[in-house]
């Protein structure tokens with residue numbers, strides 16, 4: 069069934085009124101009619117199955133037939149501090165990391181990042197948020213990962229006390245495996261992934277001083293976007309979020 073994240077005030081009791089992108093999707097893209105069912109989510113952890121009773125040009129209306137908890141959210145909160153990358157690669161990383169279960173994205177600008185911070189327009193951020201929202205809808209998540217404002221690497225390091233664990237995968241680390249670093253568990257993890265040219269040694273030591281542990285993703289040098297996907301995968305796997313499951317939300 070099609071899923072849509074909507075603002076919570078579009079749901080009033082049993083009635084749901086949709087406009088904007090979801091309404092357009094339903095009427096124009098999916099060509100749905102009254103009687104069809106979709107799922108709407110307000111990001112609170114609940115999902116609502118609704119039956120459409122009016123598919124108009126300006127508004128789509130439905131009635132709630134079932135309210136249930138959304139079950140696909142990981143318990144662990146993974147924040148990906150990802151260097152800005154060339155357009156397609158960055159967007160691909162956002163989409164894939166959302167599917168896997170990242171909770172938050174923070175674009176960062178590192179010494180070797182080739183995209184200037186000021187290139188990230190409001191329009192681009194809105195596009196990224198759309199990519200994340202669509203990926204979250206498609207894979208059945210109960211919340212849309214947040215996309216924070218892009219910031220310099222040094223600023224990001226100052227935020228590390230917020231997390232249970234901060235890890236910086238880089239190619240100079242040989243012995244500390246990512247999964248081993250999470251053996252004691254963690255509820256919130258920050259992951260740093262560098263640009264195509266990698267982190268500078270100075271950046272790695274500054275990260276260490278700020279409390280981030282250097283880790284390896286194995287002996288092959290991965291492209292940055294691949295490294296992001298692998299790091300999120302290994303993190304959620306280490307924390308038991310990528311295996312057998314039962315309905316587990318809210319927790």
Ligand code: SAH
Nearest residue numbers: 237238261262265266284285288290292295
């Ligand atoms: N030529 C660069 C490689 C950059 S790869 C260098 O020498 O550093 C882009 C990013 O992906 C890196 O900054 C790092 O965060 C991550 N990465 C890629 N492969 C990795 C690996 N095998 N172990 C740890 N991190 C890796």
